[in-house]
Amino acid sequence: MLNTSKVKYSLRPGLFSGLMSLAGTAMASGDIEFNTDVLDLNDRTNIDLSRFARSGFILPGTYSMVVQVNAQPIAEQSVVFYPPDNDPKGSQACLSPDLVEQLGLKASGAAKLTWWNNGQCLDLQGLPGMEVSGDLATSTLTINLPQAYLEYSDINWDPPSRWDEGVPGLLADYSITAQSNYQNNRGNRNNLSGNGTLGANAGAWRFRADWQGRFERRREGEAKDQKLDWTRYYAYRAIPALKSRLVVGENYLYSDLFDSFRFTGAALSSDENQLPPNLRGYAPEVVGVAKTNAKVVVSQQGRVLYETLVAAGPFRIQDLNDAVSGSLDVRVEEQDGSVHSFQLDTAGVPYLTRPGQVRYKLATGRPSNLQYNGDGDFFGTGEFSWGVSNGWSLFGGGITDNNYHALSVGAGRDLLAFGALSLDVTQSQATVWNERLAGKSYRLQYSKHFEQYDSQITFAGYRFSEKGFLSMSEYLNARHYGLNGELGGRGGENEDGERIDDWKPIGGSKALYTATVNKQFRDLGATVYASYNKQTYWDRPHTQRWNLSVSRYFNVGTVKNMSLSLNIYRTLEYSYKDNGAALTVSLPLGRTGTLSLDAYRAAGDNSFSSRFSDRLDARNSYQLRASDSSASGYLTHMGDQADIDLSASQQSGNSSLGVSARGGGTLTSHGAALHRTNSTGGTRLMVDTGGVPDVPVRGYGSPSRSNAFGKAVISDISSYQRTAASVDLESLPNNVEATQSVTQLTLTEGAIGYRSLDVIAGEKAMAVLRLEDGNSPPFGAQVKNMKQQDTGIVNDDGLVYLSGIQAGGQMAVSWGGAEQCILTLPVVLPADGLTDALQLSCRKTATDQSLPVPPVLSGQPTDTENTSS
Structure with missing residues (x-):
């Protein structure tokens, strides 16, 4: 058997150097004549260079290729190459009607198209300047088109003609958190909570069912808060021609003019996500501080949107859906048993639309509630924004049912270097408990990104509402709970005759202030983030939430990349107050570790702790924390099948253990x-x-x-x-x-x-190929496995470097444009790897019963002449 190193030596000059030194001339579509005298071959008569004989030539057939339009990949698909009528020896890519639809041609360009091969292939002459070429080495079909023929596209955004609806299928996603807490005076408290989605896809339709649940046990045999809710059943699909999204079933009203509420019905609205990235909105952020390893739950009107475990210290949640609008409820459950919560009003950028375009949102149905289902009469709502000119947009809309009517109008202005501004006014009329309320609400919004200063006012807004103004959600709550949350002499029943035993404050909004600011000081290595929300009422105390985060990187002597961060927050909600601050100093320790010293003040208590965080590898990281009265650990694992977080803590006789999986x-x-x-x-x-x-x-x-x-x-x-x-x-x-x-x-x-x-997949090794008559396949012959994947090219004297060697597998050898014979690989491969060249026989048919069974390779040299496979 031949030595591998000698085989590799003879392969290099025989194949690669020889082909690179080919002599001859070639026209653009003409044949190439090779000077085979430059090839270091023993037998120059046994050569097959047909695949190289014409510049860019691809044998007629079907190939899987990545299609590129003006250097931008758009899809991977099967491409057929046919010989054109005027050149039987040539080949030309057939651009099918389905492929042409994905090119993103303008209507004016599509009108010029002509076809050949009975209308199955595009005639390139119909679009002057269009060029198409294939490359089998990279499995790429390159299409160059004048930009004037194409719709708008971006480096990361494609026109609708290239969108992929995917394949039919089922999905089941989940986020689950389990916690076990032991307190000396209360015993064990175990809880399991989670949320998720079941779904099915069929064509363009997406069918979804959302669930959330909680199970809590405090003492042996006693269950508390055992509940599983299916919060939404709905279906939706994209309508690319309208740049819109259709939703039917249980949904939430996502409006730029009116507040959000739950309903059952249908909604058709312009979808910002279908616009280029620079025309889209942004997703809300949730920023806070956890005193210990904690569970953070973000919900809206009782529906859990996000739930996760966070490590002790400041946290920032930035992956909420950008369709979320209205007020969010944030609940931070510490592992020591304490809980603090606050409300966050999401912000929207001013309602501006490109010149000549109209954005709209339509919805109809019946309001519903997670607790008591049906919650009102059928309603209808609609809103629009019209880009009047390059700087102005007009917008407005209305919402109505039998006893509630609201109308809103407004205008937006692009101030160019000074940002964007919008102003709108909403008039509402409502009849609740035989009382008629009416009032106006005024809103001002501003947004600006100061690129030259590395800062951004993400949103600043102000809304003032008259005393008689009710939003739709306030009106719905008033129907159920009564005005201002009082049932006063009505026997504890709402307008629908349902018994009401709970209480909730209703309406009375006066003024709402919101602002979010980001600023980077690159020269100082500092970043500032601030957010502010304040809601005042006509007849009860106001609520307020503000947060300020400052961080800076600096060096001290030989210690580089130290950081200092300060996070201050204040929450005021009716009679509840929560003021807190966290100061952290961090310095690198080791190659990837960080040592942090923390000082906290929350709920009137001061605490000091130290933390060490590091990553074990690209998938695993951990944090250890210790103070004078507690110790905790936090581990994060990014797995192939789930993300898992583990947390454990011990504090003053109380211990806790938590795990979450997503x-x-x-x-x-x-x-x-x-x-x-x-x-x-x-x-x-x-x-x-x-x-x-x-x-x-x-x-x-x-x-x-x-x-x-x-x-x-x-x-x-x-x-x-x-x-x-x-x-x-x-x-x-x-x-x-x-x-x-x-x-x-x-x-x-x-x-x-x-x-x-x-x-x-498979082993790699040198091999010597022999035909049944003892000769070798011609130089340049191709070797492919049964999946038609290239596994080698034959060199001089039948030498080939094979990849993808599978025990007992087969490969085909082709030359002259056709498959000529089949290789059968050994049924057992040596455990210590293929160190010697394989001796393989190439048979005319793989099913020939006279074929000998391939021998078991032992890795020992054998007599080349007596080896048949």
Whole structure:
């Protein structure tokens, strides 16, 4: 058997140097004549260079290729190459009608299209300046088009013609938190809480069911707060032609003019996510401080939007959905048993629209409530924004039912260098408990990004409401609870005759102030973040929440990248007050560790502690914290199937243990996989590695590895934004090779995308090929596995470096444009690897019963002449 090192030596000059030194001339579409005298070959008569004989020539057939339009990848799909009528020896890519639709042609360009091959292929002459070329080495079909033919596109955004609705499938996402607390005087308190989404996709439709639950046990055998609610059943889909989103079922009103409330019905609205990124809004942020390892729950009108464990210290939640609007309830449950909560009013940027465009939102149905279902008469609402000119926008809308009417009008102005400003006024009329209330509400909004100063007023707003003004949600609460939360002599029943035993303050809003500011001082290495919310009322105490965060990086002597951060907050809600501050000094320790010294003041108490945080690797990080009266630990693991957080603490005889998991499962006709996720029910991409397990696939952050069936799911993908998934080549197992490592696509909201990556699994080794007559295949012959993946090119005297060698597998050898014979690989491969060249026989048919069984390789040299496979 030949020595591998000698084989590799003869391969280099024979194939690579020889082909690079080819002599001859070639016209753009003419044949190339090779001077084979420059090739270092023993037999110059046994050569097959047909695949290289014409510049850019691709044999007629079907190929899986990534299509690029003006250097931007748009999709991976099958492309057929046909010989054109005027050149039977040539080949030309067939651009099918489905592919042409994805090019994003303007209507004027589409009108010029002509076709050939019975209307199945685009005639390139119909669009002057259009060029198409294929490259099998990179599996790429390159299309160059004059920009005048194309719709608007962005570096990360594609026009609707390129959007992918995904494949049909099922999904189940969850976020679960379990905590166990022991207190000396109260015993054990265990609770399990969570929320999630079940869903199904069919075409463009997304069907979803949201759930949330809580189970708490305080003493043995006694259950408290055991509850499971299905909070929403709904379906939605994108309507690209209208840049809008249709939702039917249980929903929340997401309005730029009116407040949010729950209802059952239908809504059709312009979808900002379908616009280019620079025209979209932003998602709200939740900022606070946790005294200990804590659970943070963000909800709205009783529906849990977000739940997670956070480590002790300042926290900042930035991954809420940007469709959320209105007031959010934030609850921080400390592991020592204390709880503090506050309300946060989400902000919206001024309601501006591009010149000539109209944005709208329409909805109808019946208001509903998680606690008492039906909650009012059928209503209808509509609003719009019209871009009148390059700087002005007019907007307005109305909402009405049998006893409530509201009308709003306003105008917005783009002040260019000075930001954007809008002003609107809303008039409401309501009849509640036989009383008629009417009033106006005025609102002013401002937004500005000062790029030259690295600062941004994300939002600043002011609203003033007259005493008789009621929003829709205040009107609905008044129907149920009574005006100002009093049932006064009405026998404890609401207007619908339902018995009411609880109490809730209603209406009476006077003024609302909101502001959010970001500022970076790059020269000082400092960042400032501030937010302010204040709500005043006509007939009860006001509520207030403000937060200020300041951080700065600096050096002290030889210690680099130290940081100082200060977080101050104040919450005032009716009779509840909570003032707090956290001061942290951090310095690097070790290669990746950080040592922090913390000083807290919360609820009138002072505390001091030290923390050490570090990461074990790219997927695991931890934090240890200690003070004079407590100790705690926090571990975060980013797994392929779920994200897991573990926390434990001990304080003054009280101990606690907590764990949270966030993940999901996705099932399609192509396969199934468990995966991590943060946004339940969101958009995701299933990547198929061709049945090869343990392939690292990267979307963002740490890569996920394909499961035992060769499937991996990348979740939390941005809708309507170009997304790339790739094989992490640096982390590939030694016996795996990726011939196609990157794929790109743009998915619609909630879609389950599907893409396959060309991955070859198996051993690699040199081999010597022999035909049945003892000769070798010609120089330049191709070797492919049964998946039609290229695994090698034959060199001089039948030498070939093969990849993807599987025990007992088969490969095909092709030359002259056709498959000529089949290789059968050994049924058992040596445990210590393939160190010697394989001797393989190439048979005319793989099913020939006379074929001998391939021998078991022992790794020992054998007589080359007597080896048949």
